[in-house]
Every structure is written in C-alpha cells, then in structure tokens.
Amino acid sequence: MNSVRYTWPEGKKCAVVLSFDFDGITPYLWRSRHSQSKGISEKEQRRFGPRQGIYRILELLEKWEIKGSFYIPGVTAEEYPQAVEAIAKCGHEIGLHGYLHERVDELTRDKIEETLIKGKAAIEHIVGQRKMGYRSPSWEMTEDTFEVIKKYEVLYDSSLMGADHPYWINQMVELPVQWLLDDAIFYRYVGGGASVNPPANPATVIDTWKKEFEGIKKYGGLFMLTMHPWLSGRGSRILALESLISYLKMDSEIWWATAQEVAAYHQSLEVEGKNACLTEMIDR
Incomplete structure (x- = not known):
C-alpha cells in the first residue's frame, strides 16, 4: 500500500521552517523557583x-532572506524588549511561549490561562496587538492548555510530535516538532553535574539534520528546525547553521515559510x- 503524501503549495515536495525558542534565562528561573542557588x-x-x-541569528537570516518563527516567553520580552523589537x-514571526517558561503539565487551568495572558501582554506591549501561534515550554501539552489557547484564538500549536506534517488535534492546527531537530539535545551543556555529555561537534549535528531533511522530503513532510539563541548563536554553530542553509537553498523543491x-x-x-484522508488518519 502506498503512503499518502501531504500536498504542499506549487508542487513543492516539503516545507522548511526555521524556528527559534528565545528563552533567555526563563527555563532556569522556572526550574529553580523553589531553590535559592x-x-x-x-x-x-x-x-x-x-x-x-x-543578533547573529537575525543577521544570518537577513543575509539569506529567510523569515523565521520566534517563540518568546513573557519574561524574556520584558527583560530584552530591544531584542524583541529587532525580531519584529x-x-x-513572533509566537507565544508562556510567561516564565512554565511546564503546563505542572499548572492548573487557571494558571495556564494566567501565563498565556501575561506572556501575550508582555509581547504586545512591545510589538502591538496581533494574533500569534503558540509553542508550549518544554514541548508538553495538556487538554486544559488546548482549551485555553482556543479561548484566546491562538492561531496554532507547535509542541507535539504526532506526525511529520501539519495535522489537526483538539480542533487546533498542530505544526509538529521533534527532538532530533532540536539543537538543545546536541549543544546544551551547563556543567555542575546537570549535563552528562559534552556539546556535539556542529559538523556532526548539521550532517544529522541533512539526513533528517532528506527523509522528511522523501515522505513530503515538514522540516521544523528548533534552535535556541543561547546555543546556536555561538560562533561555530552559526557557521554550521549557515552551511545547512546554503545546502537547503540549492533545493528548488522546498517551500520556505514561517510557522x-x-x-x-x-x-x-x-x-x-484537500488532504481529507490525512486528517481522518490522524484523528483516528
């Protein structure tokens, strides 16, 4: 039986989205909220x-004429408004990413709603009112979270891994992510016993991402790359990312898009x- 392919615009074989979780120090603040280190x-x-x-990432994207998708916690927006202004x-694209990078599975529905409201307000204070997409901190989601983001007319979610192309879940468009396409599993190293393996060689990471792209393209999927400025903004990693962009830019069958x-x-x-059979397959 032949697998069903997702249909992309203008006969393109796959889509590429470069996304960035602009967390700053918020994951650390959330994780250590009960301690006094x-x-x-x-x-x-x-x-x-x-x-x-x-700023290195913005410079790179401008050079290659690529529009990215940036997910920003409210606290990061409050502490670094000039960076948010530069992105805009x-x-x-600017998307929601909680307020203090809170894990939604550790929150009540009321708290989830509070973090969404505060995070949205912090961003809109800088860039004005707008409809935005959502990426849950730590890529965790709950039924309550879906209800909250639907209530506030969030455009889509990008936190789950139930397919390798866009799909519907809880009456919400889902733009899937995956760990292999997240720079954190390769580059994050904070020492102090919290990290086991040293950061990976950027050349190895890019080779891994190229191979994953080839597989995604073969099956007509979405290549959603997720990066963090505190990790991929380092010198050798920026150079490696540019080599990946240069490689992908040679492929005329890619649809470059924001989330x-x-x-x-x-x-x-x-x-x-269109794609009705795909929707039915996912819903079941």
Missing part, C-alpha cells in the same frame, strides 16, 4: 542568547477539502 554560571551562559546570539523589525504561513495553508486545505 547562589550560582550564576548557567544564568550567564543563557544570557549569551539575548546579548549576542539573537526584521519581519519575523504561521504553514498553519494558514493547512487551514486553507481544510476549507478546500
């Missing part, structure tokens, strides 16, 4: 992202009645 090493390591990494000024553009496209297919 005197250490500042991890916080300083993470501050590299909003101080330097984000360059025309990139919001992919979500809007998937919704248009629903209206037109």
Whole structure:
C-alpha cells in the first residue's frame, strides 16, 4: 500500500521552517523557583542568547532572506524588549511561549490561562496587538492548555510530535516538532553535574539534520528546525547553521515559510477539502 503524501503549495515536495525558542534565562528561573542557588554560571551562559546570539541569528537570516518563527516567553520580552523589537523589525514571526517558561503539565487551568495572558501582554506591549501561534515550554501539552489557547484564538500549536506534517488535534492546527531537530539535545551543556555529555561537534549535528531533511522530503513532510539563541548563536554553530542553509537553498523543491504561513495553508486545505484522508488518519 502506498503512503499518502501531504500536498504542499506549487508542487513543492516539503516545507522548511526555521524556528527559534528565545528563552533567555526563563527555563532556569522556572526550574529553580523553589531553590535559592547562589550560582550564576548557567544564568550567564543563557544570557549569551539575548546579548549576542539573537543578533547573529537575525543577521544570518537577513543575509539569506529567510523569515523565521520566534517563540518568546513573557519574561524574556520584558527583560530584552530591544531584542524583541529587532525580531519584529526584521519581519519575523513572533509566537507565544508562556510567561516564565512554565511546564503546563505542572499548572492548573487557571494558571495556564494566567501565563498565556501575561506572556501575550508582555509581547504586545512591545510589538502591538496581533494574533500569534503558540509553542508550549518544554514541548508538553495538556487538554486544559488546548482549551485555553482556543479561548484566546491562538492561531496554532507547535509542541507535539504526532506526525511529520501539519495535522489537526483538539480542533487546533498542530505544526509538529521533534527532538532530533532540536539543537538543545546536541549543544546544551551547563556543567555542575546537570549535563552528562559534552556539546556535539556542529559538523556532526548539521550532517544529522541533512539526513533528517532528506527523509522528511522523501515522505513530503515538514522540516521544523528548533534552535535556541543561547546555543546556536555561538560562533561555530552559526557557521554550521549557515552551511545547512546554503545546502537547503540549492533545493528548488522546498517551500520556505514561517510557522504561521504553514498553519494558514493547512487551514486553507481544510476549507478546500484537500488532504481529507490525512486528517481522518490522524484523528483516528
């Protein structure tokens, strides 16, 4: 039996989205909220992202004329409004990512709603009111979270891994992620016994991502790459990322898009009645 392929615009074979979780120090603050550690090493390591990494990434995307998708916790927006302004000024998509990078599976429904409201307000204070997509911190989701983001007319979710192309879940467009396409599993190293393996060689990471792209393209999927400015904003990793972009740019069968553009496209297919068999397969 032949597998069913997802239909992309203009006969393209796959879509590529470069996404960035602009966390800053928020995951550390959430994780250590009940402790009083005197250490500042991890916080300083993470501050590299909003101080330097984000601007290197923006420069790289501008050079290659790519629009990315940036998911920003409210606290990061409050602490680094100039970086959020720079992202918006360059025309990139900005999405919701909690307030303090809270894990939603550890929150009540009321708290989830509170973090969404506060995170949205912090971003809109800088860039103005707008409809946004959502990526849950730590890629965890709950039924309550889906109900909350639907209530506030969030455009889509990008936190789950139930397919390798866009699909519907809980009446919400889902733009799937996956761990193999997240830079954190390769580069995150904070020392102090919290990390086991040293950071991977960027050349090895890029080779892994190229192979995953080849597989995704073969099956007509979505290549959703997730990066963090405090990790991928480092010198050798920026150079490696540029080598990947250069490689992908040679492929004329790619649809380059933001996550919001992919979500809007998937919704248009629903209206037109296309990819119905794919929707049915996922819902079952």
